[in-house]
Amino acid sequence: MRTIAKHSAARDLNDDCAVLELGTETLILTHDTMVEGVHFLPGQSGEDLAWKLVASNMSDLAAKGAMPLGVLLAYQLGSDDADFLRGLEASLQHFGAVLLGGDTVSANGPRSLGLTAIGTATHCPVPSRAGAKPGHGLWITGPVGAALIGFEALKTSSGDSSFYRRGQALLTEGQALAPLVSAMMDVSDGLLLDARRMAEASRVTIAIDRNAVPIATPEQRRDEALTWGEDYQLLFTAPADAALPCPVHRIGTVRERGPEPLLLDGVAPTGKLGFEHG
């Protein structure tokens, strides 16, 4: 939403979610679109696509500590609609959301699939990526790189591709962490890119200890694991002595904003930090 943000009076459009206070409730709203050939492989099974579409939106809700209510689907009819519906049902059931409605269209060309997810906040203020404070610690809920290994398994048809095809959204962890964190987001586009986004939004510098990051790849592929996305782990900051309610990994520290927003072992990382959306 970067393009739009510059031209609109609406708030915090760089965040993945919108927060809407309504009576006594606080709603969390998010929308993800996936385009064939950009966000998924041409020919990938409809069941996989549905799961990915749901999981990526649920992960946005997880990072807000939200409880899912339901989804609206924007579906472009394709060749494997029955597969898609099977994956949609399975994933919605898995994450505890219901299909509320949406729109179905016929079209030629690459398929474009959209999902709007709606949840309610379980804790206010709702965590955002903009709250990281100097002196706080930086944690991640689990290893990065699992989706990378799964993606390669799918492309080569050898090995276990489930970490790529059946991404998890850490809704329970997000709800447990929400009252304790100063900033939180999901790592959907690569740890380094997302950490830099958190640093920019919070106007701080985030320093990551490269070897402290848990990875699901062999050690020699550590750099790839740190820049690949779609693992949907939660990245968050909290006071260094916070009593955290679930297994997490301390991977860095928040500092006053210096010349660089992101440091990896004390140096600004160069090259591709993650998956940059259009």
Add this chain to the structure above:
Amino acid sequence: MRTIAKHSAARDLNDDCAVLELGTETLILTHDTMVEGVHFLPGQSGEDLAWKLVASNMSDLAAKGAMPLGVLLAYQLGSDDADFLRGLEASLQHFGAVLLGGDTVSANGPRSLGLTAIGTATHCPVPSRAGAKPGHGLWITGPVGAALIGFEALKTSSGDSSFYRRGQALLTEGQALAPLVSAMMDVSDGLLLDARRMAEASRVTIAIDRNAVPIATPEQRRDEALTWGEDYQLLFTAPADAALPCPVHRIGTVRERGPEPLLLDGVAPTGKLGFEHG
């Protein structure tokens, strides 16, 4: 959402909107997707597209008597993004909604644009298309065929195309009518098609008096006006003696369900009734 409805436990997916009760509020949610070459002309101005996308969703809210809160945009970057943003700002301001968030993607191929609109109900129960009762009258808020005339003006670059390019959503009328109607929907796909959908959803027969329908076209094009969409007039049923709060046109009567769901001057209409989505 017909395809999905068969496979899902969620309710009333054939309706254009989802109704979600949340604490003391009732939310109305709707999502429309428009695909280049299907829902809009290739090359049509981004400003027009933005307006149409917003107006069509706002019209869905209008039919529920809802007050708009905001929208989430799924935007595929194209060649006229600045135009699109101009139209988006103008239309959101016009209809009283704000941009809450969304997703922007880059992709090749025909553009696909989606919008989720969120509103709050001003009257409960929220009007649906399924409530028409035998003996009730059928009304429409204004003429059909204006968008058809505007579309032709745009294609031929002669005459006033504003009724096509700047569709109105009758939010004020919808809110005023909501407490009085037994069924309501917007006429977005053609009067005859939408009236049949109302009859099917309500399990009644709807009888329309052909010459009572106000039209914006010359008389010899009456049949086209009755099957063209995008005028966003509100079609509703109410007790025959209802004191209606805004200027409306009585165009028919609800009957017990007979062999045909829709009668035009006593006969089931044949041929194309409107714009059938994929």
